[in-house]
Amino acid sequence: MSAVKLHNIVKKFGAFTAVHPMSLDIPERSFVTLLGPSGCGKTTTLRMVAGLLDPTEGDILVAGRQINDVPIHKRNLGIVFQNYALFPHKTVADNVAFGLKHRNIPKEERNRRVAEALELVQLPHLANSYPKQLSGGQQQRIALARAIVIEPDVLLLDEPLSALDANLREDMRVELKRIQEQIGITTIFVTHDQSEALAMSDILVVMSNGRVEQVGAPKEIYSNPTSRFVADFLGTSNILEAEITSEGGQSGLTAAAVGFVPLRDEQMAKLAGRAKAYLVIRAEKIDILPLDAGPDARLSFEGTIEAVDYQGQLVRYFVDVQGMKFQVLNMLSGTTSFEDGDRVSVRFDSQDCVAVGED
Amino acid sequence: MMGWGVIRLWTILVYIFMFLPVAVVVLLSFNANQFGSFPVTGLSFRWFVELAENEAIIRAFKTSLLLGVLTAFISTTLGVLASLALVRYKVPGGNFISTLLIAPILVPEVVLAVALLLFLNFLSVHKSFFMLLMGHVIFTLPFVVLVVQARLIGIRRDVEEAAMSLGATPVQTFFQITLPLLAPAVFAGMLFSFTISFDDITGTLFWKPGGVETVPTQIFAMLRNSISPEINALGSVMIFFTVGVPLLGAAIARRLGNHQGR
Ligand SMILES: Nc1ncnc2c1ncn2[C@@H]1O[C@H](COP(=O)(O)OP(=O)(O)OP(=O)(O)O)[C@@H](O)[C@H]1O
Ligand SMILES: [Mg+2]
Numbered sequence: 001m002s003a004v005k006l007h008n009i010v011k012k013f014g015a016f017t018a019v020h021p022m023s024l025d026i027p028e029r030s031f032v033t034l035l036g037p038s039g040c041g042k043t044t045t046l047r048m049v050a051g052l053l054d055p056t057e058g059d060i061l062v063a064g065r066q067i068n069d070v071p072i073h074k075r076n077l078g079i080v081f082q083n084y085a086l087f088p089h090k091t092v093a094d095n096v097a098f099g100l101k102h103r104n105i106p107k108e109e110r111n112r113r114v115a116e117a118l119e120l121v122q123l124p125h126l127a128n129s130y131p132k133q134l135s136g137g138q139q140q141r142i143a144l145a146r147a148i149v150i151e152p153d154v155l156l157l158d159e160p161l162s163a164l165d166a167n168l169r170e171d172m173r174v175e176l177k178r179i180q181e182q183i184g185i186t187t188i189f190v191t192h193d194q195s196e197a198l199a200m201s202d203i204l205v206v207m208s209n210g211r212v213e214q215v216g217a218p219k220e221i222y223s224n225p226t227s228r229f230v231a232d233f234l235g236t237s238n239i240l241e242a243e244i245t246s247e248g249g250q251s252g253l254t255a256a257a258v259g260f261v262p263l264r265d266e267q268m269a270k271l272a273g274r275a276k277a278y279l280v281i282r283a284e285k286i287d288i289l290p291l292d293a294g295p296d297a298r299l300s301f302e303g304t305i306e307a308v309d310y311q312g313q314l315v316r317y318f319v320d321v322q323g324m325k326f327q328v329l330n331m332l333s334g335t336t337s338f339e340d341g342d343r344v345s346v347r348f349d350s351q352d353c354v355a356v357g358e359d
Numbered sequence: 360m361m362g363w364g365v366i367r368l369w370t371i372l373v374y375i376f377m378f379l380p381v382a383v384v385v386l387l388s389f390n391a392n393q394f395g396s397f398p399v400t401g402l403s404f405r406w407f408v409e410l411a412e413n414e415a416i417i418r419a420f421k422t423s424l425l426l427g428v429l430t431a432f433i434s435t436t437l438g439v440l441a442s443l444a445l446v447r448y449k450v451p452g453g454n455f456i457s458t459l460l461i462a463p464i465l466v467p468e469v470v471l472a473v474a475l476l477l478f479l480n481f482l483s484v485h486k487s488f489f490m491l492l493m494g495h496v497i498f499t500l501p502f503v504v505l506v507v508q509a510r511l512i513g514i515r516r517d518v519e520e521a522a523m524s525l526g527a528t529p530v531q532t533f534f535q536i537t538l539p540l541l542a543p544a545v546f547a548g549m550l551f552s553f554t555i556s557f558d559d560i561t562g563t564l565f566w567k568p569g570g571v572e573t574v575p576t577q578i579f580a581m582l583r584n585s586i587s588p589e590i591n592a593l594g595s596v597m598i599f600f601t602v603g604v605p606l607l608g609a610a611i612a613r614r615l616g617n618h619q620g621r
Binding site for chain 1 (some may be wrong): 521522523524526531536540
């Protein structure tokens with residue numbers, strides 16, 4: 001049974017529709033991420049599940065029970081906010097104990113569970129500190145402890161890591177995932193950071209303009225986007241307008257600069273009934289080689305490097321192939337590096353290409 | 360260099376001009392001599408003793424105290440409720456109501472005093488202690504609303520939402536989370552209302568029913584007859600109250616706010 005089920009929920013603010021009819025099944029114990037650009041309705045969706053906003057239409061079910069009219073304090077959900085939202089006038093232990101007190105848990109059990117929760121987030125020594133004495137990362141762990149100590153049906157997190165600096169954010173990401181797996185709690189996580197989303201989720205929900213664009217495992221979505229938006233939003237892609245053609249019984253797409261690219265049937269099937277077709281090539285699936293490199297099984301084109309952007313061990317090339325601009329991400333190898341203006345060989349495998357349709 | 364010297368001197372003169380009369384009053388209240396004159400001929404608590412034995416003054420003092428405490432209590436309660444409504448709930452016409460609540464600060468006190476008096480006349484309501492109290496509430500309310508609103512805006516809504524998500528009802532959330540976080544402002548509002556009410560004279564003169572005197576109106580009445588050294592003593596007591604109470608309050612508020620980061 002699914003832990004959370006959204007059935008055609010809609011949220012309107014006056015004449016503006018922030019969330020269009022949206023349905024989603026969230027399986028027990030899974031880590032689901034709502035990912036999308038700013039303003040696409042992630043927070044609005046999460047707040048409807050939390051009970052902080054009423055859906056204009058549709059049903060929200062938790063553990064099979066319709067909870068539309070259940071007020072937030074009776075929903076048994078754990079919420080972690082972007083800015084931690086710890087109670088500044090209470091100690092860490094009292095913060096964590098707050099939900100247990102409101103559940104009338106006897107004192108001894110309460111103390112035991114608070115201690116366990118602090119143990120889980122690895123901060124038992126801070127029990128008697130006040131929130132303002134803690135670092136951002138510590139505050140976020142306490143906020144997490146406070147939310148999970150009540151053993152909620154679902155854990156809701158709205159950009160919980162975005163207030164932390166980059167290094168801490170990666171540590172917390174690992175930490176959060178560890179805790180989620182350890183206690184096996186169904187989790188809905190909201191972020192606009194795709195690396196976070198790809199690294200943590202069991203199920204990724206990509207949203208745009210109040211609509212769900214694609215739902216699936218992160219790997220699946222990354223390697224096989226079904227819409228132009230998703231192809232563009234996740235990672236760096238080269239998206240070429242294309243026509244459906246076939247050569248020698250093999251169907252594929254034909255686009256400017258690259259010509260005919262044969263595609264597998266399952267990719268061609270995605271275009272059925274769509275008005276427009278695009279050929280998508282991930283930037284890291286393209287290789288830049290010296291012009292004199294020996295031929296291989298891949299498609300090969302001549303191009304000119306227009307700009308080079310070093311990013312640590314990665315390097316991003318901007319390459320012109322017959323007037324089309326390509327972005328290429330390659331590992332920086334010791335032997336070969338290219339400069340602006342170099343003539344190079346641009347290669348990719350047609351197997352790595354994806355087709356997306358648009359209406 | 361020269362310019363700064365002049366400014367410094369000028370500043371010192373301004374301060375002397377402001378505080379010298381206060382210092383003189385305090386000094387003279389300890390003067391043993393009947394006629395307040397320099398040099399001070401001897402120190403004594405004589406005038407304070409006489410003050411304590413003056414029934415009219417003791418009565419005025421009790422009235423002022425009662426009036427101040429009631430004003431503080433009512434203003435603060437109303438002010439907190441009004442601020443909550445204005446900041447936390449989208450009240451239709453909220454901006455207008457907010458301006459209306461603050462307006463008594465902007466209107467000259469005499470105008471307000473006369474207006475309220477005329478209004479009461481119009482309604483044929485007689486002057487009474489209760490009406491005096493209401494008058495004080497009206498012009499102390501803005502101060503409470505201003506400090507409480509400012510603090511309330513600083514209390515993040517998600518802290519309250521977190522409390523509710525953990526099982527607290529909205530009412531429990533108010534008493535366990537919002538009110539404690541609001542405490543320094545509530546306390547400051549109370550002190551403001553008390554001191555403003557305690558040394559108000561303009562409005563009080565207009566609104567007080569016959570026979571009721573507060574400390575300021577009592578001093579005013581006494582001054583009309585003669586300048587008695589008792590008034591100096593009374594002045595010292597007033598200074599002690601109106602300066603001491605807020606200072607004490609500030610200290611307590613700081614302690615209250617000690618553990619509360621934002
Ligand atoms: N209370 C509200 N009244 C009117 N419009 C709102 C309200 N809350 C949100 N919106 C609008 O709904 C849309 C979705 O907002 P939402 O906060 O869900 O976006 P988001 O995906 O969480 O974005 P972000 O990544 O910036 O947090 C936005 O266009 C926003 O302006
Ligand atoms: Mg958001």
